[in-house]
Amino acid sequence: MTGIGDTFASPLMQRALLEALMTGALAGVVGVHVVLRRLSFFTMSLTHATFPGLVIAEILGISLFTGTAAFGLLVVGVIALLGRARSVDSSTATGVVLAGGFALGVVLISSQPGFSRDLTAFLVGSILTVQTADLVTTAVAGVVLLGVLALLHKELVLGAFDPAGFAAMGYRVLVLDLVLLVVIELTVVTALPAVGTILAVALIVAPAATARLWTDHIGVSMAVAAALGAAGGAIGLGVSSHWDIAAGPTIAVVVASAFAVSLIVSPRHGSIGRLRRRRSGPDSLDTGIPRSAGIRTA
Amino acid sequence: MYRLLIEPFAAGYMQRALIEAVMLGILGGVIGVHVVLRRLEFIADALTHTVFPGMAAAFLLGGSLYVGALATGALSAVLLTLLTRHRRVTSDAALAVLLTGFFSIGVILVSRSRSYTADLTVLLFGRVLAVDPAEIATTAVTGLFVLGVLWMLHKELVLQAFDPATAEALGYPVTTLDLVLNVLITLVVVSAVRAVGSVLVIALLITPAAMARLLVHRSVGQMMAVGAALGALGGWLGLAASYEGSVHHGWRLASGATIVLALTALFVVVLTATGVGRAVRRRSSRPSTTPGASAAAAVPV
Numbered sequence: 001m002t003g004i005g006d007t008f009a010s011p012l013m014q015r016a017l018l019e020a021l022m023t024g025a026l027a028g029v030v031g032v033h034v035v036l037r038r039l040s041f042f043t044m045s046l047t048h049a050t051f052p053g054l055v056i057a058e059i060l061g062i063s064l065f066t067g068t069a070a071f072g073l074l075v076v077g078v079i080a081l082l083g084r085a086r087s088v089d090s091s092t093a094t095g096v097v098l099a100g101g102f103a104l105g106v107v108l109i110s111s112q113p114g115f116s117r118d119l120t121a122f123l124v125g126s127i128l129t130v131q132t133a134d135l136v137t138t139a140v141a142g143v144v145l146l147g148v149l150a151l152l153h154k155e156l157v158l159g160a161f162d163p164a165g166f167a168a169m170g171y172r173v174l175v176l177d178l179v180l181l182v183v184i185e186l187t188v189v190t191a192l193p194a195v196g197t198i199l200a201v202a203l204i205v206a207p208a209a210t211a212r213l214w215t216d217h218i219g220v221s222m223a224v225a226a227a228l229g230a231a232g233g234a235i236g237l238g239v240s241s242h243w244d245i246a247a248g249p250t251i252a253v254v255v256a257s258a259f260a261v262s263l264i265v266s267p268r269h270g271s272i273g274r275l276r277r278r279r280s281g282p283d284s285l286d287t288g289i290p291r292s293a294g295i296r297t298a
Numbered sequence: 299m300y301r302l303l304i305e306p307f308a309a310g311y312m313q314r315a316l317i318e319a320v321m322l323g324i325l326g327g328v329i330g331v332h333v334v335l336r337r338l339e340f341i342a343d344a345l346t347h348t349v350f351p352g353m354a355a356a357f358l359l360g361g362s363l364y365v366g367a368l369a370t371g372a373l374s375a376v377l378l379t380l381l382t383r384h385r386r387v388t389s390d391a392a393l394a395v396l397l398t399g400f401f402s403i404g405v406i407l408v409s410r411s412r413s414y415t416a417d418l419t420v421l422l423f424g425r426v427l428a429v430d431p432a433e434i435a436t437t438a439v440t441g442l443f444v445l446g447v448l449w450m451l452h453k454e455l456v457l458q459a460f461d462p463a464t465a466e467a468l469g470y471p472v473t474t475l476d477l478v479l480n481v482l483i484t485l486v487v488v489s490a491v492r493a494v495g496s497v498l499v500i501a502l503l504i505t506p507a508a509m510a511r512l513l514v515h516r517s518v519g520q521m522m523a524v525g526a527a528l529g530a531l532g533g534w535l536g537l538a539a540s541y542e543g544s545v546h547h548g549w550r551l552a553s554g555a556t557i558v559l560a561l562t563a564l565f566v567v568v569l570t571a572t573g574v575g576r577a578v579r580r581r582s583s584r585p586s587t588t589p590g591a592s593a594a595a596a597v598p599v
Contacts, residue, residue, distance in 0.1 A: 040394035041340040088569070092508045095339035099501030100562030106423065106498075106555035120419065124405050198347075198405075202398035209391040246409035249402035256399030 012128060013241065019130045019138060020233025020251065023191045024203055026142040028229030029149060029222045030187045031208030033180060036160045036218075040205050042079065042181075045094045046188050047197040049075040049101025051122060054192065055108040064193050065137050072185040075101060080181065125196030125248035127237070134194060141190040145183050156180060157218050195248050202252035203229050210259045213266040228258060303534070306541035311427055315493075318429045318437060319533030319557060322490045322502055325441045327525030328448065329486050330507030331518060332479060335459045339504055340390055341378065341480070344397040345487050346499045348374035350422075351404035353491065358411060364436060367491055371484040374400060378480070424495035424554045426537075433492060440489040444482050455479060456518045494554040501558040502529060509568045528564060536560035 008017050034043055050072045057067020075097065082093035105122075149156070159166045159176050167173045184204075191200040207228035211221040236251030307316050333342050349367040356366025377396060448455070458465040458475055466472050483503070490499045506529035510521040536557030543549040543556075 035391045038390045040390040041343070044340075044343065044394060044397075082569075088508065088512070089334070089337060091337050091339045092334050092504060092511075095343065095500060095504035096508055096562065096565055098343070099498065099505060099558055100565070103498060103501065103555040103558030103562065106552050107559055110552035110555065111549050123422070124402075198398050198401050201394055202402065205391050205394040206398065209395055212391075245406045249405040249409070252398050252402035253406065256395050256402070259395050260399075 008238075013237070015130045015132070015135060016127045016237055016247065017234060018135055019127055019194050020237055021230045022135070022138050022142055023195055024207070024229030024231070024233035024251075025226040026138075026145060026187060026229075027191060027200070027203035028207040028211070028225030028227070029146060030184060031204040031206075031229070032211065032218065032222045032225055033149070033156060033160070034184060034204055035208040035212060036157075037180075039181075039184065040201070041091060041094055043184060043188065043204055044201050045079065045098035045101075046072065046075060046185050047192065047200050048098045048105075049079075050185070050188060050192065051102055051105030051197070052108055053189075054122060055105050055112075059108070059112065065141075065189060068189045068192060069186060072189050073182065076178075076181050076185050080178065121196070122192075123196050123198060124246055125192075125194055125199055127194045127247050127251075130194050138190055138194070141186060145186055145190075148179070148183055152176065152179065153219075195251070199248040199252045202255055203232070206252075206255040206259045207232065210255070210262045213259075213262045228255065232258060303538050306538050306545075311429075312537065312541065314429045314431070314434060315426045315537055315553065316534065318426060318434055318493050319537055320530040321434075321437050321441055322486075322493060323506065323529030323531070323533040324526040325437075325444060325486050325529075326490065326499075326502030327506035327510065327527070327529030328445060328522045329482060330503045330505075330529070331510060331521045331525050332448075332455060332459065333483065333503050334507040334511055335456075335518070336479075338479075338483070339500075340393050342483055342487070342503045343500050344378065344393045345371060345374065345480075345484055346491070346503075347397045348400040349484070349488055349491055350401050351407060354404040354407040358407060363492055364488060367488040368484070370400065371488055372481070375477070375480045375484055420495075422495045423498065423552060424491065424493045426493040426553050426557075429493055437489045437493075440485050444485055447478065447482060451475065451478065452519070459518075494557060498554050498558050501561055505558075505561040505565050506532065509565050512568050512572045529561070532561035532564055533557055535564075 008014055034040060050068055053068040053071025053075075054064060056071065057064050060067065079093055079097050082088055082090075082097065088096075109122075155166075155171060155176055159171070159173060163173060187204065188200050191203065195203065207225040208221070210228055211224035214224060215221045232255035233251050236254040237247055239245075239254065240247040240250035307313050333339060349371040352366035352368070352370030353363045354366075355361075355370075356363050374396060378393065454465070454470055454475055457468075458470065458472060462472065465475075486503070487499050490502055494502065506525040507521070509528050510525035514521045514524050536559065537553060539560060540551040540553040540556035543551040
């Protein structure tokens with residue numbers, strides 16, 4: 001490679017790098033909550049169902065962030081309502097909303113000129129065309145969202161591990177859950193124009209899932225996930241510009257590879273570690289413990 | 299009515315599109331019942347994305363999209379099974395990483411080609427209006443095979459969906475059954491992908507079955523029949539709407555996505571109607587209702 005300095009010499013690449021670093025860090029932190037509560041499918045659904053908001057905002061000529069945020073809140077409401085209806089399973093509701101919302105976006109966009117170009121940008125993002133205003137939006141949204149998560153940290157973690165105890169202590173579970181869903185949705189909305197749907201999911205889930213393989217501590221795993229997300233963004237950008245391939249998907253492959261490698265080599269939870277422990281005798285910790293148990297809270 | 303629903307299918311390409319859409323609707327509606335009963339929605343969604351790199355590679359190398367999709371579909375089915383057995387990683391996170399990783403590899407492959415965005419659009423959204431007789435034959439054969447296997451294993455699959463512990467105690471090969479079902483879902487995804495595209499297959503797998511579950515409480519077989527009928531109806535209405543919009547009103551409505559919107563609209567109608575129906579019944583027989591029984595537990599084989 002011709003040196004990192006050359007790759008990021010142009011203002012275009014510098015803006016892209018800044019966006020990747022900020023989005024990666026924000027998504028990493030939010031992702032720990034997503035992974036703890038098993039909301040990955042929900043997040044996937046949010047990214048797809050928010051698509052019509054993006055298209056409508058573009059057609060009406062209003063700010064992309066405002067348009068998608070407003071539509072995104074509507075989507076959160078619909079999924080939450082559908083999921084609470086006894087007759088529809090929540091993952092079925094998530095799937096129906098995912099497909100229906102996405103199709104609505106496709107139909108809207110197919111009536112506009114430039115169909116395939118816009119669609120591609122939406123799916124895989126266009127991080128190289130990020131403007132200074134986008135950077136400011138990302139920075140402000142990031143600070144606000146991280147602030148909310150920091151303020152509610154203890155409550156959110158407790159709610160994830162022990163909903164019953166949490167409710168018994170007099171907290172309002174529904175309100176707190178809704179706050180978290182809105183935070184996730186706003187993270188998606190912030191990330192969407194730059195990184196696209198698929199990468200948004202990758203940046204939210206992969207670094208957090210990787211961090212969980214290395215540490216049991218929630219606070220530490222947030223820091224690790226943020227660092228992984230940011231590093232994945234920088235490395236992915238460098239690789240994509242060097243080999244002239246699409247930037248967004250390259251970042252996604254980088255963070256997914258970090259997860260795959262960690263699955264094998266992480267000392268406590270990786271395949272190698274487990275094999276070694278198995279050889280040294282039966283490990284009672286390795287059997288029958290539910291997946292979410294055994295994590296210390298911050 | 300005739301002009302809206304029958305006339306569009308006078309042209310040969312519209313007839314072929316209709317045959318393909320109806321077959322996929324039936325197929326999706328039937329196997330979708332298993333997807334919805336077992337909460338495999340996310341797995342199905344992951345499979346629709348993981349077949350993509352195989353299609354992209356086949357597309358670039360000029361090979362058969364069907365074979366390419368099948369190859370990565372099978373690979374991802376194995377990886378899914380392995381990953382979800384890892385204790386530390388919850389299966390939904392593993393699915394999300396696998397899905398985005400595989401899909402991104404596909405996009406990177408396509409991004410090397412010059413007609414990048416157009417290629418990606420075709421691969422993602424299909425081209426149901428350009429279906430040829432050979433593809434219809436492939437879908438028909440795949441469909442018959444899938445329906446045949448589902449019919450033969452019906453009792454085992456249904457028992458396992460509702461009561462996995464009993465199925466295992468009875469000596470059923472539980473893991474093999476899971477794998478068989480995943481492979482069947484992959485086959486449906488692969489045969490649907492060229493028509494409606496990899497992203498929108500998920501609607502065919504979930505929405506008709508979700509409606510069937512709202513409407514039918516008697517048996518899984520009836521659910522499948524209703525799901526198949528609604529899936530086929532969605533394909534028909536969607537194609538007719540897309541034709542009507544494009545030809546008579548000058549709106550260009552993407553045909554695959556319009557089929558999905560038709561299914562979603564049907565879902566909203568069914569959801570509202572069953573909700574109203576339940577409310578009316580509750581009011582007329584207030585003391586003796588048992589709303590606590592979950593939908594899953596209330597359905598016998």
